[in-house]
Amino acid sequence: MNFNKVKFSLITFLFLTHIKTLYAEDYFYPGALDISNSVDTTFFVKNQYIPGFYDLNVYLNGKFQQKNKIKFIDKNGELKPEISKSYLLNQGVKENKKLSLISSDDVINDLNEYYKQASFSYDINKGRFDITIPQVNLNRRLDDKRDPKSWDNGINAFRLNYTLNGSHTFTHHDNSENYFLKLEPGINYAGWRLRSNFSYAEVDESVKKNIFGTHASHEIRKYHSQFSIGEVYTKDDLFENNALLGVQLFSDEEMKPDYLRQNTPLIQGVAYSNAVVIIKQNGNIIYQMNVPPGAFEINDLIVNNQAGNLEVTVKESSGKDHQFTVPFSSTVSMQHEGQWKFSLSAGKYQSQDNYHDEPVFFQGSFAYGLSRHLTLLAGTVYADKYNALASGVNVGLNNFGAFSLGVSRSSYDSENITHNKNINNLTGYSYKVGYQKTLYEFGTTFALGQYQYNGQDYYDFEESNRNDDYTSSGFNNKKKSRYELSLNQNLGGYGSINAAIYRQDYRDNSFKDINYNINYTVNVFGANISLNYNKTESQISSNAYNIGMNVQYRLGSNDNPIYTSYNINNDNEGNTSQEVTLSGSSDDNTLNYYVTNGYRNDFSHSYHRLGANYITEHGRYALNYSHEDSSDTIGYDMNGGIIINNNQVTFSQYLAETIGIVKLDNGHGTKIKNQTGVKVDNNGYAVISNIRPYNYMNIDIDTLTLPNNLEVMENRSRVMPTRGAIVQKKFDGNWGYKAIIHITYVNQKLPFGSVVRLVNTKRNRSQGIIDEFGDVYLTGLPKKGTLKVSWGGDRKDTCYVDFNIYNDDLNVLSENCHK
Structure with a gap:
């Protein structure tokens, strides 16, 4: 055997077939061919590929659509695709006058005959077929949300999220511990989504357990909405959002395409010592984490209920607590012309304490896009002794920004508040105004929102439900006004400045909730410099402010950088802290680590911290240690x-x-692209957790990480799940050995283009084509077997090859073909 020829043939083959080491993105395997046993070798030599069916990835104007079997024919000596009219229309192509003259089953070989500057193009070697057509000839696609029949409700399954964190502090005099456990069980069955939450928190030997948020939901496709029953929250742009035990029907904007519809909250604060941050929404603990001294930021909080202020408590190791409120609710949006959004809720009001009554009530809201620049809103809340009506308008002012105005009127049987039978009813008004403007030329985004409650006579629904115990508790915080202001200013090469102000004033006392945060960032000679001012004030805790500066500089390469940073903070009590941190991550971001050394108050107190965070396909794990003065945590x-x-x-x-589940038999260790730490486990499964409902998402297998003896038939699949679905996609793999086989027949090489198939086996995907040197590349081979080689159109143009595999890696064989 001439090994130089085999070596050259192998190199030529690698470039001709683009195996996975060269083309991981659009991987083509010889098994994509679906052709007959006969080969027109003359045509094959001229065109490289023969007439027949090919499984190709279809792109429309460069955007991936799906994988389809495309038929190619010989037309005047050229390989031409056959695309039916119905297929084009299904892809969103407009039917023009010329196309209307043919039937839906008629085929098109040249798209330019029907549309100017339109074409079909293909690269079978890469497994790609492109349809290129001017945008004017396309229908306005529903953002890939075609027929709702394409929506995938997924599989029936039980799902569970768990979060567990805690800390142990050791001192010379005492030890302390705190724990937090949260479980989020759920069941998917026949399109229904059953969800619940359980939390267990232990802080300073105080234990709190809670079960909350138990509800079931199901989509109503006809009305682009969701139906829920159980413990839910009203969804409203006009009124405060309320917790209830009952039923709810509301519009699901994700069911609409992007152009027809309109988040996670950002929580920033300061800890003055090693502290525990506890976040509550509607009285339930939804998040808890340990933080070191200094400024902290939580930007990855997953909030199940898109409504309700977040109450943040920072429990200092010194025993001092401070609290502040972060407003959070779904934003008021402009509706597209002719589009509407609604929410209907009915049930029993759910109090989170003993200070409120729990009446049965109804709450509803409706928004309609009267024009592209005008949205009208209306809503109501109705209970036995309370009712409210609201109306509003959102106006797009083009270059002058966007303006919103809302007016609410409440009527309340106030005897239990006034204890005066001569005053049977109080009627009051509330006003809400908002404005937002982005000045792109100046890099400025400005947003203002204000709630104004008029006098003593306006009550929102929560205030109307307060009982005598609430008044006797010492709180009488009837809301008066609420301001929200944000400003983002890009200063070009001089950095950027961000300011956020939240203030809630109360009518009957001097209490107020305040949170001011101003941040300036700039890059100077590769160093990121950040200056921050933060002030908080609430009814429970006293005033607190913090001024800080952080300087961060990157060391090392872009692929695997290490960062060093210097941070200094000063608070209202005169405490000053300085620290230096070294941090970094692995090249795939699955491992993150840090080491910190700091001092407080003129170096009189020192502290040291180190920690690491590791992400695997099974979860995220973090461990940290800190030492300060005489304590270790x-x-x-x-x-x-x-x-x-x-x-x-x-x-x-x-x-x-x-979520999505990838199934790839024998694929242990195979990574999923664009998914940090996600790879196929020992059982052949991988889970993807960032899928947007009612939208197509590509799931890509990283073919560079496939096991040696596994080939995938396709490395990309698309899913379009419904909300809350668990969709499963199976990737077909061809498990077996790989070989390049030089085949001769009667001491002569076989014709270029001869088709080689594995016989007497279920591995019908093991097939390939003889190259110009008489070599063929095959995958998915058994340890031993027989190959059938066919060329020409006659039965006599067939022979058989017996082979034996001797290597787990790529085998290079030379075999004779026999009758």
Whole structure:
């Protein structure tokens, strides 16, 4: 055997067939061919590929659509595709006059005959077929949300999220511990989504357990809406959002395309010592984490209920607590012309304490896009002794920004408040105004929102439900006005400045909730410099402010950088802290680590911290240690998810609302692209947790990480799940050995283009084509077997090859073909 020829043939083959080491993005395998046993070798030599069916990835104006079997024919010696009229229309192509003259089953070989500057193009070697057509000839696609029949409700399964964190502090005199556990079980069955939450918190030997948010939901496709029953929250742009035990029907904007519809909150604060940050929404603990001294920021909080202020408590190790409020609710949006949005809720009001009555009530709201620049809103809340009506308008002012105005009128049987039977009813008004403007030429975004409650006579629904115990508790915080202001200013090469102000004033006393945050950032000679001012004030805790500066500089390469940073902070009590931190991550971002050394108050107190965070396909795990003066603290944090279906248990990272499961037999260790730490486990499963409902998402297998003896038939698949679905996609793999086989027949090489197939086996995907040197590349081969080689159109143009595999890696063989 001439090994130089084999070596050259192998190199030529690698470039001709683009195996996975060269083309991981659009991987083509010889098994994509679906052709007959006969080969017109003359045509093949001229065109490289023969007439027949090819499985190709279809792109419309460069955007991936789906994988389809495309038929190619010989037309005047050229390979031409056959695309039916109905296929084009299904892709969103407008039917013009010329196209209307043919039937839906008629085929088109040249798109330019029907549309100017339109064409079909293909690269079978890359497994790609392109349809290129001017945008004017396309219908306004519903953002890939075609027929709702394409929406995938997913599989029936049990799902569970878990979060566990805690810390142990050791001192010479005493030890302390705190724990937080949260479980989020759920069941998907026949389109229904059952969800619940359980939390267990132990801080300073005080234990609190709670079960909350238990509800079931199902989509109503006809009305682009969701139906829920159980513990839910009203969704409203005009009134305060309220917790209830009852039923709810509301518009799901995700069911609409992007152009027809309109988030996570950002929580910033300051800890003055090693502290525990506890976040509550509607009285329930939804998040808890340990933070070191200094400014902290939480920007990855997953809030199940898109309504309700977040109450943040910072429990200092010194025993001093301070609290502040972060407003959070769904934003008021402009509706597209002719589009509407609604929310209807009915049930029993759910109090989070003993200070409120729990009447049965109804709350509803409606928004309609009267024009492209005008949206009208209306709503009501009705209970036995309370009713309110509201109306509003959102106006787009083009270059002058956007303006919103809302007016509410409440009527309240106030005897239990005034204890005066001569005053049976109080009627009052509330006004809400908002403005937003972005000055692109100046890099400025400005947003203002204000709630104004008029006099003593306006009550929102929560205030109307306060009972005598609330008044006797010492609080009488009837809301008066609320301001929200944000300003983002890009200063070009001089950095950027961000300011956010929130203030809630109360009518009957001097209490107020305040949160001011101003931040300036700039890059100077590669160093990122940040200056920050933060002030908080609430009814419970006293005034607190913090001024800080952080300087961060990157060391090392872009692929695997290490950062060093210097941070200094000063608070209203005269405490000053300085610290230096070294941090970094692995090249795939699955491992993050840091080491910090700091001092407080003129170096009289020192502290040291170190920690690491590791992400795997099974979850996220973090461990940290800190030493300060005479105390040592060890902290830990872990979270992840579990899916159980068909007697299969799969451990995963933390599960988002809508998720996908990848199934790849024998694919252990294969990575999923664009998914940090996600790879196929020992059972052949991988879980993806960031899928947007009612939208197509590409799931890509990283073919560079496939096991040696596994080839995938396709490395990309698309899913379009419904809200809360668990969709499963199976990738077909061809498991077996790989070989380049030089085949001769009667001491002569076989014709270029001869088709080689594995016989007497279910591995019908093991097939290939003889190249110009008489070599063929095959995958998915058994340890031993027989190949059938065919050329020409006659039965006599067939022979057989017996082979034996001797290597787990790529085998290079030379075999004779026999009759």
